[in-house]
Amino acid sequence: MITIENLTKYYGKNRAVNNISFTINDNEILGFLGPNGAGKSTTMNMIAGFLPMSAGKVTICGSDVSKEPVKAKKNLGYLPEIPPVYPDMRVREYLSFCAGLKRIPMAKKSSEISRVMKLLKIEDVQHKLIKNLSKGYKQRVGFAQALLGDPKFLILDEPTVGLDPNQVAEVRELIKDLKKDHSIIFSSHILSEVSAVCDRVVIINKGDIKAVDTIENLERSSGSDIVLHVKIKGSKTKAANIIELTQGVKEITKIDAEGNDFFSFTALINGGEDETKTSIMTQLLNSGIQISEIYTDKPDLESVFVNIINSRSSKSGMEELLDEISAEAAEKKEED
Amino acid sequence: MFSIYKKEVQSFFYTPFAYILTALFMFLFTFVIDGALGDLNKPDFQFTFPEVFYRIILYFIFLTPILTMRTFADERKNGTEVLLMTSPVNVVQIIIGKYLANLTVFLFMIAASTFYPIFTAAHGEVVMGQLLCAYVGFFFWGAMYIALGQLVSAFVENSIIAAVIGELIMFIVLFIDDFSMTDFIAQYPTLQGFLYAFAAQPRFAYFSQGFIRLSDIVFFLSAVLVALAWNYIVIEKRRWKRG
Incomplete structure (x- = not known):
């Protein structure tokens, strides 16, 4: 288990991270979300022991990162935002160097390197110079480095950046697989990725924690407004009136003219979803308006x-x- | 520590770097020997290898920073500093590993330079004791310069700037004794004594004359230690104030 207590970071007078605390349980993937400049990378660098914290404490599997750094870092694999690779080394050579850094015994080194290369599917480039690799491959080489020695705790700072859609899916599957015997903290800008992969999310903005919860709970607590989309053919005003006045509809947020008498309405509903939909459909059809599509979006x-x-x-x-x-x-x- | 040492040595010897540097060193050596041979017909001049070493340390100022400039500057530029810092090794091990690797290249250069005395010995006479002392002195001299160059590399992100600043500092180290002997400084005996205490060149001169004095060895070793300790402080300090 990894605990983060009252972590704070000042850059001069600027407070980049403000007193944040959370824990990462065993076999859990924690998503770390926030807009640019929210303090995500700073926090991850502090957890990894790269940046010293101004205040607070990080404990990785029982060892304090600032007091017993070497012990704590043995249980840690870190993939920073920019993969930390040497352009002039070959992939296998690089991984062998990292294995040495992570104090993997000589006897296990070769099999361990082969294992991570297989996981990240980089065996075919193992004899290439890293500087000649594409961004996606560099990213995966960096990822492979983090997995060397099978550390219990993984910090992944935007691991899917620069990968093609196929590879993104593969890496996501890999991360889900790794959950079986790792704790993972994982930051991303891509929200669908976080919701697909993570068990819980931490949302931070401007250095403050805004929420720590499971995705389901966050969705539930975010208010019950559901977005309704209706596309019709017929009179715009008539349809607008009907939709607006139907019970359960809060307001119409957008009307788009699509040409050929087609109009798209976007509305917020706070009543029963199915009842409201059926009621709108019946009324529209009764007034001679044709419906080409109607659907609702859950708050994602x-x-x-x-x-x-x-x-x-x-x-x-x-x-x-x-x-x-x-x-x-x-x-x-x-x-x- | 060994893995860092190995990686650094590989990065020197798997690329043309170490060989080009050694070739350059050999070129300088030839250049200096050629100059010394040219002086042969001057009265009172005697060609000896210690004399050659004595001359070569001037040119050596331009060579060492090239060797050490990348040591830490490149790690930062590549973003690989994060990798080293988040691995279960401590900063002292990183610094020593890198220092030993630089020293290895230097030893390789020294080894290549033995070509000249060996060649000379085959055709003439070389005072081996004196030569050996000169080599020992030269080794300590280089060890000090490499520690200094490595320190400068920890300060900056651009390796070229590291090389230029390194050259400047090595230049000062080389000429501080001449500076302390100027009439201007001689007016202030305390200052003169203070500056002269840092003078490395006279200490090197003892080696090249065939003396191995404990005080000189202590001088060079402490210079190395101070530079490496400072190196540690620079790296730690930057982590704390990074922003």
Whole structure:
């Protein structure tokens, strides 16, 4: 088990990480989410013992990272944001060096290197110079390095960046497989990935923890608004009236003209999902409006994420919020 | 520690790096010997290998930083510092591993340079005792320079800048005794004494004259230790203030 207690990091006067605490249980994948500049990489660097913390404590399998670094780091595999590879080394040579660093006994070295190369499917490039590899391969070589020696605890900072969709799926499967005998903390920008892979998520923004929970709980607690999409052919005003006035509909958030008399409506509903849908369908058909599609969206992790990060409510359109977040991130970058 | 040493040595010898550096060293050696041979017809001049070594340490200033410039600067540039720091090794082991690797290349260069005395011995006379002392002195001199160069490399991220700053510092180390002997400094005997205490060149001169004095060995070894300890402090300090 890995415990993180009151972890704080100051860069000069800037507080990058503010008093965060959470634990990673055995055989658990913990997702680590946050917009750019939220303090994700700083936190991971501190957990890995690369950056000293300004305050707080990290315990990996019973050893304090700052007091017994060598002991704690034996149980740790770390894949940083930029894979830490030497461009002038060959893949196998590099892994052999890392195996030495991780104090893998000579007798086991070769089989261990073959094992991780097989897991990451990099055997075919083992004699190539790392500088000649594509980004995806470099990423996987870095990942292989983290798995050497089979450490109990893995820190993966955006492990799927730079991989093609096929490889992304493979690496996700691998991470899920690794869960059997590892604890994993895993950061990503891709929310669907986090919801597909992680058991629990920690959401941080500007150095503060915004939420620590399972994905299901977060979805449930994020408010009961469900998004309804209706595409019709016929009178726009008439349809808008019907949808707006149906019981259970909170408001219409968007109307798009699709040409040829087709219109798409997006609305928020807070009543019973099926009842509202049926009621709308009946009324529309009764007034001679044709329905080409109707469906609802559950609040997914993305909207939960947006709501939690940007507590200014979910009333405006989702995309607007997403834009705001990236604008904020850009602003923050400029400030830095 | 051994794995770091091995990796560093491989990075020197699996690439042309060590060989080119050694070739350059041989070239400088030839250059200096050629110069010394040219001086043969001067009165009072006697061609000896210690004299050659004495001359070569000037050119050596330009060679050592090339050897040491990448030591830590490249780790940072590649982002591999993270790998070393998050592995179960401590910073002292990293520094010593890298230092020994640099020293190995230096020994390789020294070994190559024995070609000249051997060749000379085959055709003339070489005072072996004196030659040996000169080699010992040269080794300590290089050991000190490599520690200094490695220290400079820990300060910066760009290896070229590390080389240039390293050259400057080695230049100062080489000429600090001449500087302390200038009339200006001679006005302040305390300052002169202080500066002269750091002078490495006169200590090297003893070696090249055939003396191995404990105080000189202690001087060079402590210079190495101070530089390596400082190296440790620089790396730790940067981790603490990184931002």
